[in-house]
Amino acid sequence: MRLIGQGRTADIFEYSPGEIMKLYHADFPEAVVRHEFRITEMVGSKGLHIPEARFLHKEGNRLGIVFERIEGQTLLALLLGQILSAEETARMMAECHYGLHMQKDEERALPGQKHILEQAMMRVPMLGESEKQKVLADLRALPEHSQICHGDFHPDNVMLERVGGRCRVIDWMTGMSGDPAGDVARTWVILKSASLPEQAAAELHQAFETARSLLLDGYIEHYLRLSGMTWEQLEAWILPVAAARLDENLPEGEARHVLRFVRERLASH
CATH class of the missing domain: 3.90.1200.10 (Aminoglycoside phosphotransferase (APH), C-terminal lobe)
Structure with missing residues (x-):
């Protein structure tokens, strides 16, 4: 995967055509990542213009969320x-x-x-x-x-x-x-x-x-x-x-x- 962005809590990688992965740092609480995934799913179900949260993905000891990629x-x-x-x-x-x-x-x-x-x-x-x-x-x-x-x-x-x-x-x-x-x-x-x-x-x-x-x-x-x-x-x-x-x-x-x-x-x- 190619790194395309970095933040205080997570790194952003290309995951597949049309998708990116927000991969949280190893010390970031998994419960908070899962919370973000649930919130994004709920808000997306209202029809708002947000990137679709597709699934959770584990990479070694880090948990990430795979999102629709916004160009x-x-x-x-x-x-x-x-x-x-x-x-x-x-x-x-x-x-x-x-x-x-x-x-x-x-x-x-x-x-x-x-x-x-x-x-x-x-x-x-x-x-x-x-x-x-x-x-x-x-x-x-x-x-x-x-x-x-x-x-x-x-x-x-x-x-x-x-x-x-x-x-x-x-x-x-x-x-x-x-x-x-x-x-x-x-x-x-x-x-x-x-x-x-x-x-x-x-x-x-x-x-x-x-x-x-x-x-x-x-x-x-x-x-x-x-x-x-x-x-x-x-x-x-x-x-x-x-x-x-x-x-x-x-x-x-x-x-x-x-x-x-x-x-x-x-x-x-």
Whole structure:
């Protein structure tokens, strides 16, 4: 198999004509891989434009998922390559994200958004117990909905097909049922705080920082216009979403940035 991509948790290989395999590192929990496979199957059954998860495959002591291969590039790659402008990328992201949120999880088969955020936030060692309880009170007061949410929607998880120009959303490990406002808030937090890997070329870092504000503002403006959602509805989710993000294995600089942001929000309560 030929290696065609690498990430923090998995390597991507060509598997067969029309298929790729996402092969997780040996120390990655198999239960989480199986969870991603189930979530992707469930979401795919709703008719959404995502890569089909075909089967699980064991390679030595590593477990992988074989997916339909999407011929194209991520929106992030197209943005950094200056093939798409920040404004075009923002519009595509908003339209694609809104399309997901139009689909309901009627059976509530997907994990619940509030439960996921609460569990993540309570594991965060950087926050004190009183801080967690304040965020938890905010979270519990938020609306309950059952729309399909991605949970990690950003331009590196959206692929643009080379033929036809259709967007396909990848990496459904964090798929959930919940309020679209919370899912959009998650994207807002990611775009506000995320950075490229340190090993990325200096010119890519510069291109990303230059595009960040245009991308974030354009995405939010276009999504709100499409959906009729208000900024106030979205903003109510930002604190709990940001606090839960601290449970992730973030780069040190990004973790400090998010923690400072959470504490500033708590102080302004």
